[in-house]
Amino acid sequence: MTTVMIDRDDVNISLREKKKIETKNKIFEVAGRLFKEKGFESTTVDEITTKARIGKGTFFNYFPTKEALLMDFAKQKEELVYDIVLKELKTNTSVREKIKNVLVLVAKSNEKDKELTKLFVFEHMRRYGYDERKSTGLNILLCDLLEKGIGTKEVKKNIDIKKAAGNITGVYFASLMEWLWSQSDYSFSEDISIKIDMIFEGIGS
Amino acid sequence: MTTVMIDRDDVNISLREKKKIETKNKIFEVAGRLFKEKGFESTTVDEITTKARIGKGTFFNYFPTKEALLMDFAKQKEELVYDIVLKELKTNTSVREKIKNVLVLVAKSNEKDKELTKLFVFEHMRRYGYDERKSTGLNILLCDLLEKGIGTKEVKKNIDIKKAAGNITGVYFASLMEWLWSQSDYSFSEDISIKIDMIFEGIGS
DNA sequence: AGTCATATATGACTGTGGTCATATTTAATA
DNA sequence: TATTAAATATGACCACAGTCATATATGACT
Structure with missing residues:
Protein backbone atom coordinates (compact mmCIF):
# COMPACT_ATOMS: atom_id res chain seq x y z
CA MET A 1 0.00 0.00 0.00
CA PRO A 64 -10.01 28.36 7.27
CA THR A 65 -10.27 32.06 8.13
CA LYS A 66 -8.15 35.16 7.90
CA GLU A 67 -7.77 35.02 11.68
CA ALA A 68 -6.40 31.48 11.52
CA LEU A 69 -3.43 32.85 9.60
CA LEU A 70 -2.82 35.32 12.40
CA MET A 71 -2.96 32.54 14.95
CA ASP A 72 -0.30 30.64 13.05
CA PHE A 73 2.00 33.61 13.46
CA ALA A 74 1.17 33.60 17.16
CA LYS A 75 2.04 29.93 17.47
CA GLN A 76 5.45 30.51 15.99
CA LYS A 77 6.11 33.26 18.50
CA GLU A 78 4.85 31.08 21.34
CA GLU A 79 7.31 28.35 20.49
CA LEU A 80 10.18 30.79 20.80
CA VAL A 81 9.15 31.75 24.34
CA TYR A 82 8.69 28.13 25.27
CA ASP A 83 12.39 27.43 24.79
CA ILE A 84 13.40 30.37 26.97
CA VAL A 85 11.00 29.34 29.71
CA LEU A 86 12.35 25.78 29.72
CA LYS A 87 15.84 27.15 30.29
CA GLU A 88 14.66 29.19 33.27
CA LEU A 89 13.00 26.15 34.81
CA LYS A 90 16.33 24.34 34.89
CA THR A 91 18.00 27.02 37.05
CA ASN A 92 18.55 26.49 40.73
CA THR A 93 16.19 29.07 42.24
CA SER A 94 13.29 28.98 44.68
CA VAL A 95 9.83 28.13 43.39
CA ARG A 96 8.62 31.65 44.04
CA GLU A 97 11.49 33.13 42.04
CA LYS A 98 10.88 30.64 39.26
CA ILE A 99 7.24 31.60 38.95
CA LYS A 100 8.13 35.27 38.93
CA ASN A 101 10.92 34.84 36.41
CA VAL A 102 8.85 32.75 34.04
CA LEU A 103 6.08 35.32 33.98
CA VAL A 104 8.56 38.14 33.56
CA LEU A 105 10.09 36.29 30.61
CA VAL A 106 6.74 35.83 28.94
CA ALA A 107 5.92 39.46 29.69
CA LYS A 108 9.16 40.61 28.11
CA SER A 109 8.42 38.61 25.01
CA ASN A 110 5.05 40.32 24.79
CA GLU A 111 6.65 43.71 25.33
CA LYS A 112 8.56 43.26 22.09
CA ASP A 113 5.53 43.77 19.84
CA LYS A 114 2.58 45.39 21.54
CA GLU A 115 0.25 45.72 18.58
CA LEU A 116 0.71 42.17 17.37
CA THR A 117 0.26 40.81 20.89
CA LYS A 118 -2.99 42.74 21.16
CA LEU A 119 -4.29 41.07 18.03
CA PHE A 120 -3.16 37.65 19.20
CA VAL A 121 -4.78 37.94 22.62
CA PHE A 122 -7.98 39.19 21.14
CA GLU A 123 -8.24 36.62 18.40
CA HIS A 124 -7.26 33.79 20.68
CA MET A 125 -10.07 34.71 23.00
CA ARG A 126 -12.51 35.02 20.16
CA ARG A 127 -11.65 31.57 18.86
CA TYR A 128 -10.95 29.50 21.91
CA GLY A 129 -12.34 31.61 24.75
CA TYR A 130 -10.39 31.96 27.93
CA ASP A 131 -10.30 28.42 29.24
CA GLU A 132 -8.10 27.03 26.50
CA ARG A 133 -5.47 29.65 27.14
CA LYS A 134 -5.39 28.64 30.77
CA SER A 135 -5.30 24.91 30.28
CA THR A 136 -2.50 25.01 27.76
CA GLY A 137 0.97 25.56 29.07
CA LEU A 138 1.02 28.27 31.65
CA ASN A 139 -1.59 26.98 34.06
CA ILE A 140 -0.29 23.43 34.10
CA LEU A 141 3.20 24.76 34.66
CA LEU A 142 2.02 26.90 37.56
CA CYS A 143 0.16 24.03 39.22
CA ASP A 144 3.32 22.00 38.95
CA LEU A 145 5.50 24.70 40.50
CA LEU A 146 3.02 25.40 43.29
CA GLU A 147 2.93 21.69 44.12
CA LYS A 148 6.70 21.75 44.42
CA GLY A 149 6.40 24.91 46.50
CA ILE A 150 4.31 23.04 49.05
CA GLY A 151 7.11 20.49 49.24
CA THR A 152 9.71 23.16 49.93
CA LYS A 153 7.31 24.89 52.37
CA GLU A 154 7.31 28.03 50.24
CA VAL A 155 3.58 27.69 49.65
CA LYS A 156 0.78 27.23 52.17
CA LYS A 157 0.03 23.56 52.65
CA ASN A 158 -3.75 23.59 52.70
CA ILE A 159 -4.27 25.79 49.67
CA ASP A 160 -6.39 24.93 46.60
CA ILE A 161 -3.61 24.73 44.03
CA LYS A 162 -5.85 25.09 41.00
CA LYS A 163 -7.48 28.22 42.34
CA ALA A 164 -4.09 29.65 43.33
CA ALA A 165 -2.75 28.99 39.85
CA GLY A 166 -5.93 30.55 38.51
CA ASN A 167 -5.26 33.67 40.52
CA ILE A 168 -1.75 33.98 39.18
CA THR A 169 -2.84 33.39 35.59
CA GLY A 170 -5.70 35.80 36.15
CA VAL A 171 -3.49 38.55 37.45
CA TYR A 172 -1.05 37.95 34.64
CA PHE A 173 -3.74 38.03 32.01
CA ALA A 174 -5.50 41.10 33.36
CA SER A 175 -2.21 42.96 33.74
CA LEU A 176 -1.33 42.06 30.18
CA MET A 177 -4.65 43.40 28.95
CA GLU A 178 -4.31 46.57 30.98
CA TRP A 179 -0.83 47.13 29.59
CA LEU A 180 -1.86 46.33 26.03
CA TRP A 181 -4.58 48.94 25.99
CA SER A 182 -2.87 51.59 28.11
CA GLN A 183 -1.52 54.70 26.44
CA SER A 184 1.36 55.24 28.84
CA ASP A 185 4.48 53.22 28.26
CA TYR A 186 5.20 51.66 31.63
CA SER A 187 7.10 48.39 32.00
CA PHE A 188 4.74 45.44 31.96
CA SER A 189 7.37 43.02 33.25
CA GLU A 190 8.07 45.19 36.31
CA ASP A 191 4.38 45.55 37.00
CA ILE A 192 3.83 41.81 36.91
CA SER A 193 6.81 41.18 39.14
CA ILE A 194 5.41 43.34 41.95
CA LYS A 195 1.95 41.84 41.59
CA ILE A 196 3.24 38.29 41.92
CA ASP A 197 4.92 39.23 45.20
CA MET A 198 1.58 40.57 46.37
CA ILE A 199 -0.12 37.29 45.56
CA PHE A 200 2.39 35.39 47.66
CA GLU A 201 2.33 37.72 50.61
CA GLY A 202 -1.34 38.68 50.59
CA ILE A 203 -2.77 42.17 51.04
CA GLY A 204 -4.50 41.59 54.38
CA SER A 205 -2.72 42.18 57.69
CA MET B 1 -34.04 81.59 21.43
CA PRO B 64 -23.40 53.46 14.80
CA THR B 65 -22.81 49.70 14.65
CA LYS B 66 -24.73 46.53 15.41
CA GLU B 67 -22.48 46.07 18.44
CA ALA B 68 -23.41 49.50 19.79
CA LEU B 69 -26.95 48.25 20.15
CA LEU B 70 -25.69 45.32 22.19
CA MET B 71 -23.72 47.67 24.42
CA ASP B 72 -26.86 49.66 25.11
CA PHE B 73 -28.46 46.50 26.45
CA ALA B 74 -25.37 45.99 28.59
CA LYS B 75 -25.60 49.49 30.01
CA GLN B 76 -29.17 48.90 31.10
CA LYS B 77 -28.14 45.74 32.92
CA GLU B 78 -25.17 47.49 34.53
CA GLU B 79 -27.40 50.14 36.01
CA LEU B 80 -29.49 47.48 37.72
CA VAL B 81 -26.43 45.99 39.45
CA TYR B 82 -25.23 49.42 40.45
CA ASP B 83 -28.24 49.93 42.70
CA ILE B 84 -27.75 46.60 44.44
CA VAL B 85 -24.06 47.30 45.03
CA LEU B 86 -24.83 50.70 46.55
CA LYS B 87 -27.15 49.02 49.03
CA GLU B 88 -24.43 46.56 50.04
CA LEU B 89 -21.97 49.39 50.63
CA LYS B 90 -24.26 50.94 53.20
CA THR B 91 -24.25 47.83 55.42
CA ASN B 92 -22.16 47.66 58.55
CA THR B 93 -19.59 45.00 57.64
CA SER B 94 -15.80 44.85 57.50
CA VAL B 95 -14.02 46.15 54.43
CA ARG B 96 -12.95 42.67 53.47
CA GLU B 97 -16.51 41.36 53.66
CA LYS B 98 -17.74 44.33 51.67
CA ILE B 99 -15.29 43.69 48.85
CA LYS B 100 -16.20 40.04 48.79
CA ASN B 101 -19.93 40.70 48.90
CA VAL B 102 -19.83 43.32 46.16
CA LEU B 103 -17.96 40.99 43.83
CA VAL B 104 -20.29 38.12 44.68
CA LEU B 105 -23.26 40.35 43.88
CA VAL B 106 -21.84 41.34 40.52
CA ALA B 107 -20.98 37.69 39.89
CA LYS B 108 -24.53 36.62 40.69
CA SER B 109 -25.91 39.19 38.30
CA ASN B 110 -23.65 37.76 35.59
CA GLU B 111 -24.72 34.25 36.47
CA LYS B 112 -28.27 35.12 35.46
CA ASP B 113 -27.53 35.21 31.73
CA LYS B 114 -24.31 33.51 30.75
CA GLU B 115 -24.57 33.85 26.98
CA LEU B 116 -25.48 37.52 27.03
CA THR B 117 -22.71 38.29 29.52
CA LYS B 118 -20.23 36.56 27.22
CA LEU B 119 -21.22 38.82 24.37
CA PHE B 120 -21.07 41.91 26.56
CA VAL B 121 -17.63 41.14 27.93
CA PHE B 122 -16.31 40.36 24.50
CA GLU B 123 -17.77 43.37 22.77
CA HIS B 124 -16.80 45.70 25.57
CA MET B 125 -13.22 44.57 25.24
CA ARG B 126 -13.31 44.91 21.50
CA ARG B 127 -14.60 48.47 21.70
CA TYR B 128 -12.95 49.94 24.75
CA GLY B 129 -10.18 47.47 25.52
CA TYR B 130 -9.53 46.47 29.07
CA ASP B 131 -8.47 49.70 30.69
CA GLU B 132 -11.84 51.38 30.42
CA ARG B 133 -13.50 48.52 32.20
CA LYS B 134 -11.09 48.90 35.05
CA SER B 135 -11.28 52.65 35.41
CA THR B 136 -15.06 52.77 35.42
CA GLY B 137 -16.78 51.79 38.59
CA LEU B 138 -15.28 48.67 40.03
CA ASN B 139 -11.64 49.69 40.26
CA ILE B 140 -12.34 53.09 41.79
CA LEU B 141 -14.66 51.45 44.29
CA LEU B 142 -12.00 48.90 45.24
CA CYS B 143 -9.31 51.55 45.70
CA ASP B 144 -11.71 53.39 47.95
CA LEU B 145 -12.49 50.31 50.04
CA LEU B 146 -8.82 49.30 50.32
CA GLU B 147 -7.96 52.81 51.51
CA LYS B 148 -10.58 52.43 54.22
CA GLY B 149 -9.17 48.97 54.95
CA ILE B 150 -5.80 50.50 55.75
CA GLY B 151 -7.56 52.79 58.20
CA THR B 152 -9.23 49.89 59.95
CA LYS B 153 -5.96 47.90 59.83
CA GLU B 154 -7.59 45.18 57.74
CA VAL B 155 -5.18 45.89 54.89
CA LYS B 156 -1.38 46.09 54.94
CA LYS B 157 -0.26 49.67 55.46
CA ASN B 158 2.57 49.90 52.96
CA ILE B 159 0.81 48.30 50.02
CA ASP B 160 0.39 49.83 46.53
CA ILE B 161 -3.36 50.28 46.54
CA LYS B 162 -3.75 50.63 42.80
CA LYS B 163 -1.85 47.42 42.15
CA ALA B 164 -3.80 45.61 44.85
CA ALA B 165 -7.08 46.78 43.35
CA GLY B 166 -5.72 45.71 39.97
CA ASN B 167 -5.07 42.24 41.33
CA ILE B 168 -8.61 41.93 42.64
CA THR B 169 -10.16 43.22 39.41
CA GLY B 170 -7.83 40.96 37.48
CA VAL B 171 -8.77 37.88 39.41
CA TYR B 172 -12.43 38.78 39.11
CA PHE B 173 -12.19 39.36 35.39
CA ALA B 174 -10.16 36.23 34.67
CA SER B 175 -12.47 34.10 36.80
CA LEU B 176 -15.43 35.56 34.96
CA MET B 177 -13.88 34.67 31.64
CA GLU B 178 -13.00 31.19 32.78
CA TRP B 179 -16.54 30.64 33.98
CA LEU B 180 -18.09 32.12 30.85
CA TRP B 181 -16.25 29.75 28.56
CA SER B 182 -16.30 26.67 30.77
CA GLN B 183 -18.60 23.82 29.92
CA SER B 184 -19.21 22.67 33.49
CA ASP B 185 -21.78 24.54 35.50
CA TYR B 186 -19.97 25.43 38.68
CA SER B 187 -20.93 28.44 40.79
CA PHE B 188 -19.00 31.49 39.71
CA SER B 189 -19.93 33.47 42.80
CA GLU B 190 -18.56 30.76 45.12
CA ASP B 191 -15.37 30.53 43.10
CA ILE B 192 -14.77 34.25 43.32
CA SER B 193 -15.48 34.29 47.03
CA ILE B 194 -12.71 31.79 47.77
CA LYS B 195 -10.27 33.55 45.49
CA ILE B 196 -10.77 36.89 47.18
CA ASP B 197 -9.90 35.27 50.52
CA MET B 198 -6.74 33.98 48.91
CA ILE B 199 -5.78 37.45 47.78
CA PHE B 200 -6.14 38.77 51.29
CA GLU B 201 -4.28 35.96 52.98
CA GLY B 202 -1.63 35.28 50.35
CA ILE B 203 -0.52 31.89 49.13
CA GLY B 204 3.03 31.94 50.50
CA SER B 205 3.85 30.69 53.97
C1' DA C 1 -51.23 78.90 4.88
C1' DG C 2 -46.71 79.27 2.58
C1' DT C 3 -41.68 79.13 2.61
C1' DC C 4 -37.55 77.31 3.85
C1' DA C 5 -33.76 75.35 6.69
C1' DT C 6 -32.78 71.38 9.07
C1' DA C 7 -33.48 66.86 11.05
C1' DT C 8 -34.53 62.30 9.79
C1' DA C 9 -35.55 58.22 6.63
C1' DT C 10 -34.29 55.38 2.97
C1' DG C 11 -32.48 51.64 0.03
C1' DA C 12 -29.22 51.06 -3.71
C1' DC C 13 -24.53 50.44 -3.35
C1' DT C 14 -19.86 49.09 -1.62
C1' DG C 15 -16.23 46.38 0.62
C1' DT C 16 -14.93 42.25 2.67
C1' DG C 17 -14.79 37.54 4.49
C1' DG C 18 -16.00 33.25 3.21
C1' DT C 19 -18.33 29.25 -0.04
C1' DC C 20 -18.77 26.11 -3.69
C1' DA C 21 -19.29 24.01 -8.19
C1' DT C 22 -16.11 23.37 -11.66
C1' DA C 23 -11.52 23.10 -13.81
C1' DT C 24 -6.88 21.70 -13.53
C1' DT C 25 -2.98 19.13 -11.87
C1' DT C 26 -0.89 15.14 -9.97
C1' DA C 27 0.13 10.35 -9.38
C1' DA C 28 -1.26 5.63 -9.19
C1' DT C 29 -2.56 1.76 -12.17
C1' DA C 30 -3.05 -0.81 -16.35
C1' DT D 1 1.51 5.75 -22.79
C1' DA D 2 -3.44 5.95 -21.66
C1' DT D 3 -6.89 5.99 -18.16
C1' DT D 4 -8.73 7.28 -14.02
C1' DA D 5 -9.28 8.77 -9.16
C1' DA D 6 -8.02 12.03 -5.96
C1' DA D 7 -5.97 16.26 -4.50
C1' DT D 8 -5.70 21.03 -5.31
C1' DA D 9 -6.75 25.59 -7.56
C1' DT D 10 -9.93 28.95 -8.93
C1' DG D 11 -13.00 32.95 -9.34
C1' DA D 12 -17.91 33.84 -9.71
C1' DC D 13 -20.90 34.18 -6.17
C1' DC D 14 -23.18 35.06 -1.54
C1' DA D 15 -24.19 37.22 2.99
C1' DC D 16 -23.78 40.81 5.81
C1' DA D 17 -22.21 45.28 8.04
C1' DG D 18 -21.94 49.73 7.05
C1' DT D 19 -22.18 54.29 3.64
C1' DC D 20 -24.11 57.98 1.24
C1' DA D 21 -26.70 60.72 -2.02
C1' DT D 22 -31.27 61.66 -2.27
C1' DA D 23 -36.05 62.02 -0.60
C1' DT D 24 -39.21 63.18 2.93
C1' DA D 25 -40.99 65.04 7.29
C1' DT D 26 -40.93 68.61 10.63
C1' DG D 27 -41.22 72.98 12.75
C1' DA D 28 -39.66 77.99 12.93
C1' DC D 29 -40.72 82.08 10.89
C1' DT D 30 -43.46 85.17 8.06
Missing part, protein backbone atom coordinates in the same frame (compact mmCIF):
# COMPACT_ATOMS: atom_id res chain seq x y z
CA THR A 2 2.68 2.47 0.96
CA THR A 3 6.08 3.04 -0.57
CA VAL A 4 8.56 1.96 2.02
CA MET A 5 11.88 2.55 0.30
CA ILE A 6 13.57 5.74 1.52
CA ASP A 7 17.03 6.63 0.29
CA ARG A 8 17.34 10.17 1.60
CA ASP A 9 15.13 12.14 3.96
CA ASP A 10 13.41 14.30 1.37
CA VAL A 11 13.41 12.02 -1.61
CA ASN A 12 9.86 11.03 -0.81
CA ILE A 13 8.43 14.52 -1.00
CA SER A 14 6.20 14.60 -4.04
CA LEU A 15 5.74 17.51 -6.37
CA ARG A 16 2.40 18.07 -4.73
CA GLU A 17 3.91 18.37 -1.28
CA LYS A 18 6.55 20.73 -2.60
CA LYS A 19 3.96 22.99 -4.19
CA LYS A 20 1.83 22.96 -1.08
CA ILE A 21 4.73 24.05 1.07
CA GLU A 22 5.70 26.68 -1.46
CA THR A 23 2.20 28.12 -1.57
CA LYS A 24 1.87 28.18 2.19
CA ASN A 25 5.24 29.87 2.54
CA LYS A 26 4.28 32.41 -0.10
CA ILE A 27 1.12 33.26 1.84
CA PHE A 28 3.10 33.61 5.07
CA GLU A 29 5.67 35.80 3.39
CA VAL A 30 3.21 38.16 1.69
CA ALA A 31 0.79 38.32 4.62
CA GLY A 32 3.57 38.93 7.13
CA ARG A 33 4.84 41.86 5.10
CA LEU A 34 1.38 43.34 4.61
CA PHE A 35 0.38 42.92 8.27
CA LYS A 36 3.46 44.83 9.34
CA GLU A 37 2.96 47.48 6.66
CA LYS A 38 -0.73 48.24 7.10
CA GLY A 39 -1.95 46.26 10.06
CA PHE A 40 -4.16 43.20 10.25
CA GLU A 41 -7.59 44.76 9.75
CA SER A 42 -6.74 46.81 6.68
CA THR A 43 -5.02 43.93 4.95
CA THR A 44 -7.60 42.13 2.83
CA VAL A 45 -7.50 38.51 1.75
CA ASP A 46 -7.91 39.77 -1.80
CA GLU A 47 -4.70 41.73 -1.57
CA ILE A 48 -2.82 38.82 -0.04
CA THR A 49 -3.92 36.41 -2.75
CA THR A 50 -3.26 38.89 -5.56
CA LYS A 51 0.22 39.71 -4.31
CA ALA A 52 0.90 36.00 -3.78
CA ARG A 53 -0.40 35.28 -7.28
CA ILE A 54 -2.90 32.66 -6.21
CA GLY A 55 -6.69 32.47 -6.46
CA LYS A 56 -8.75 33.70 -3.57
CA GLY A 57 -10.22 30.28 -2.92
CA THR A 58 -6.75 28.82 -2.58
CA PHE A 59 -6.14 30.95 0.50
CA PHE A 60 -9.02 29.27 2.27
CA ASN A 61 -7.66 25.84 1.36
CA TYR A 62 -4.70 26.66 3.61
CA PHE A 63 -6.33 28.76 6.34
CA THR B 2 -35.62 78.84 23.48
CA THR B 3 -39.22 78.31 24.45
CA VAL B 4 -39.32 78.62 28.19
CA MET B 5 -43.00 78.07 28.99
CA ILE B 6 -43.69 74.60 30.29
CA ASP B 7 -47.15 73.66 31.47
CA ARG B 8 -46.76 69.93 31.96
CA ASP B 9 -43.63 67.78 31.92
CA ASP B 10 -44.07 66.33 28.47
CA VAL B 11 -45.88 69.09 26.70
CA ASN B 12 -42.63 70.29 25.18
CA ILE B 13 -41.79 67.03 23.46
CA SER B 14 -42.13 67.63 19.77
CA LEU B 15 -43.56 65.19 17.28
CA ARG B 16 -40.01 64.62 16.08
CA GLU B 17 -38.83 63.64 19.53
CA LYS B 18 -41.81 61.38 19.97
CA LYS B 19 -41.13 59.60 16.70
CA LYS B 20 -37.45 59.28 17.51
CA ILE B 21 -38.21 57.66 20.83
CA GLU B 22 -40.78 55.42 19.20
CA THR B 23 -38.35 54.25 16.56
CA LYS B 24 -35.57 53.62 19.05
CA ASN B 25 -37.95 51.67 21.27
CA LYS B 26 -39.14 49.65 18.31
CA ILE B 27 -35.54 48.72 17.46
CA PHE B 28 -34.89 47.72 21.08
CA GLU B 29 -38.04 45.67 21.21
CA VAL B 30 -37.47 43.78 17.97
CA ALA B 31 -33.72 43.32 18.46
CA GLY B 32 -34.14 42.13 22.04
CA ARG B 33 -36.61 39.50 20.93
CA LEU B 34 -34.43 38.35 18.02
CA PHE B 35 -31.22 38.25 20.10
CA LYS B 36 -32.91 35.98 22.62
CA GLU B 37 -34.48 33.83 19.90
CA LYS B 38 -31.48 33.28 17.64
CA GLY B 39 -28.48 34.87 19.31
CA PHE B 40 -26.56 37.99 18.46
CA GLU B 41 -24.43 36.74 15.59
CA SER B 42 -27.21 35.16 13.58
CA THR B 43 -29.49 38.15 13.91
CA THR B 44 -28.89 40.43 10.95
CA VAL B 45 -29.49 44.16 10.80
CA ASP B 46 -31.64 43.50 7.75
CA GLU B 47 -33.97 41.31 9.76
CA ILE B 48 -34.19 43.82 12.60
CA THR B 49 -35.06 46.67 10.27
CA THR B 50 -37.55 44.64 8.25
CA LYS B 51 -39.36 43.40 11.36
CA ALA B 52 -39.29 46.91 12.82
CA ARG B 53 -40.65 48.25 9.52
CA ILE B 54 -37.92 50.83 9.05
CA GLY B 55 -35.24 51.33 6.39
CA LYS B 56 -31.87 49.81 6.91
CA GLY B 57 -30.16 53.19 6.93
CA THR B 58 -32.43 54.33 9.75
CA PHE B 59 -30.94 51.72 12.04
CA PHE B 60 -27.52 53.29 11.66
CA ASN B 61 -28.95 56.72 12.48
CA TYR B 62 -29.69 55.34 15.93
CA PHE B 63 -26.78 52.97 16.49
